[in-house]
Amino acid sequence: MALNQRVISFYNKRIWIIGASSGIGEACAQAFLSHGAKVALSARRIDKLKAIQDKWPTDQTLCLPANAQNNDELSTAYQSIKQTWGGIDLLLYVSGIYEPMRADNFDLAKATDIINTNIIGAMSACSITLPDFIQQQSGGIAIVSSVAGYSGLPQSLAYGPSKAAMINFCETLYYDLKPKNVAVYMINPGFVSTEATAKNDFEMPALITTEQAATEILDGIQAGEFDIHFPKRFSYFLKFLRLLPYPVYFFLIKKFIKI
Structure with a gap:
């Protein structure tokens, strides 16, 4: 069931993509x-x-170049959009940092960088556009999180918690914005072939291209979906796993995600 209004067409819609230079963001822009x-x-x-x-x-x-960690730069970019187009119809926040990390190589500086981009950057963009x-009682906010936020996964010691926070943030945003006719789209991709996932040294199940990810995102927004997750064969599996008792969960993660 669609939780947001369906989008009939993207023609002439004003969309601000933060994190548009590569990967999923670039594919969505195109x-x-x-x-x-x-x-x-x-x-x-x-x-x-x-x-x-x-x-x-x-x-x-x-x-409009801007660092997702710099609120002033994001604010300046948004003001430029308003001056040129009068506003936006959709904010798509894609910026994110992924750094494989386990307990034996935990790096607080890298973890802080991940948190500042993946969480604070998204919150900053929302704080700028929400008013x-x-x-206007219309428009939408789409935030790219990850299935890594569903539950703990190997090598995601900082990345996973940052995405879990964004899932919670999107859920809470939905409660607040639905009565105000502002759509919220929570986007949780699985493994997508990008510069970030190229760092992984293991076989990534159900790996898809950035173009496939963009198609899933646009289709989900048009359908009015709140929970846009893909590829379904992998994301539904992880959704199921988080319902299981921990002994079973840890056993299956070790069996199917061979890290």
């Missing part, structure tokens, strides 16, 4: 643009953003 949306591109790597921008009509994109969404 997909939205192909549907006729206007896309504001934000990330740290301006050369990557301009490479995307150069493929599309000048009035269809905005290139306008609430005032």
